[in-house]
Amino acid sequence: MWCDVAAESYDRFMGRYAGPLADRFLDLARVRPGQRVLDVGCGPGTLTTRLVDRLGAAAVAAVDPSPPFLEAVRERCPGVVAREAAAEDLPFADGSFDVALASLVVHFMADPVAGLREMGRVVGTGGLIGASVWDHASETGPLATFWSTVRELDPGATTEAGLAGVAEGALAELCDDAGLRVVDVDRLTVTVGYESFAQWWEPFTLGVGPAGARVQALSADHREALRGTLERRLGTGAFEVRASAWTVLARP
Template identity: 50%
Template sequence: MGFDVAGEAYDRFMGRYSRPLAARFADFLGVEAGQHALDVGCGPGALTEQLVARLGATHVAAIDPSEPFVAACRDRFPGVDVRKGAAESLPFDDGVHDVAAACLVVHFMKDPVGGLAEMARVTRTDGIVGATVWDLAANRAPMRPVWEAMAEIVPDHPGERDFPGGSRASLVAVLEGAGLRDVASEELTVTVAHPTFEEWWEPYLHGVGPVGDALASLGDGGRERLEEVLRRTLGPGPFELTATAYAARGLA
């Protein structure tokens, strides 16, 4: 899956949505001064940025399996303990964090329940473990226009609707399956303004994530057809797109 890309490429693609989402997610988790927090699947650092602003760099740790993302996060947030690794095998001792959070990561974990159970292990008793994932099941993610156009070009393409954690029920089930207690959930919505079609479309051409893989599979002719559908649907700009995620949290 296409996450071995520079942090800047991911920022242009998803950061414009993940940054405002991360702010709302940190509010939902109740992150506050004095805590120590872990950002699991940190990417280039959308949630890390929020944690550093609220807690200070020395109270934040972050981890991601992508070497380019780890490098970007380290460069952007000196003092944060940024490591390379996966959620399913966290290199931290038991109970060392007050908060462990995964922003737009659960649906990419090889073992989502195992990953959340690891997050619970490294969180103190009664600490907060949380995750947020776009509402993929109802196609309310930022990639919605692309997947709708893809359905017109390649009707049998599966998209992302069936990814784990991509609905409220699925995400809550992952947390409960990991043994978290008193699980609560909430919708988080962000709206992003795009000045032109080109500003919105260009980041999709860098092969990031499942939608990047899908575009690559179309070939030049298929991508041109897809772009024609998208230009017809969205127009030249400016336009706004609204995306909705589900967030869930529980006690370790």
């Protein structure tokens, strides 16, 4: 399962984008000292570490279904309560937190509506829920060039454009379905630089996410055809990728 990859592999692949996005996400949610915050689908701790920096470890809890990711969180964020759990079944009592955040995870939940509803339960009345997902449905997601090239070579390929919440307005609709009251919708954009095509391509071979799984499933010939087409499109020198994520704040 791709979510059981090493934390370092995630860091090299999506962590380059998830880090700067997490900073903007926390600013949008106005996370501040004195609050108790739950990081839902924490992965290897990209958002968790930033929460600890702002609030202290005692005010932060994190959940994820991946044991390797949780091991990384416990190592990187000593003192944080980190439990193995799915978003749809959070192991906390009603109203345990002031804020529950899900950064880049709603589109991978087995049941996004149930997951968001659980987030509402654990913050309770007056609490805040925040969620962000990459805009994979347009050409502004971080993997847009990769997936458009995949479809060019294989028109029948399944991409991430059909995942839950990734299209404009879709994340807010999921919150509505979960019985949450949306209070803000934004589109956060980050820019990530690469020194070369090789630096950009190598993380795709690590098996992280649907894109990494796609690359690993290809035959050697098809993988080289994809790599070669992408290199011709992007060039061999330095370049930047601008990546946008839909972000919603809501209350129970």
